[in-house]
Amino acid sequence: MKRYGYSIFCDDIRNEVGGKLSFIGCxxxxxxxSHDFPCVLSKFCIHTYVVTAAEQPFRSLSLRCYVPGRRDPILDERIETLNVPAQRKLVSELEPGFVAPRHIVASASLILSPLDIVSPGLISVRAVIDGEAEELGLGSLRVVVAE
Structure with missing residues (x-):
């Protein structure tokens, strides 16, 4: 299985009762x-998911966020993952008759408050997996001036 991921871009992410998430203004x-650049968004949120096969657990995982007009990421956030033996142990200790999961999913909410945008272009998110061994696109959002 090839690793993959995606992102939800929105105005706010709220934690609800029962562990649910609400995405506001997707x-x-x-x-x-509605105005010229540079502009400032008081709050901007991105919720990401990265999926791998259970037999190919993450050794490390970082998320990077890029904005138009800037070459370097504005955010480089390490996501804590269990070490590989601990991930495999979770699968091996399942109760008899319980079907082992086929995938491991890592998710994170990125809250950017405020977010400075200096030019039109793409806001994009990338996952850096197992050091620099693999970089995976998780989605992008185009920034344009409304006319």
Whole structure:
């Protein structure tokens, strides 16, 4: 199985009763800003998911967020993962008759408050897996001026 992931871009992420998440003001393919650049969004959120096969656990995982007009990531956040033996132990200690999971999913909410955007372009998120061994695109959102 090839690793994959995706992101939800929105105005806010709320933790609800029972461990549920609510995504408020979700964007589709673009965010339209009503003024010239540079502009500041008081709050911008990204919820990411990264999926791998259970037999290919993560050794390390970091998320990087890029914005238009900046070459370096504005965020480089390490996501804590269990060490490989601990991930495998979880699967081996399942109760008899319980079907072992086929995938491991890592998720994280990124809250950018405020978010400075200096030009039109793409806000994008990438996962860096197992050091620098693999870099995986998790999605992007186009920033445009509304006319």
């Amino acid at each position: 964007y589709n393919s673009a965010i339209f800003v």
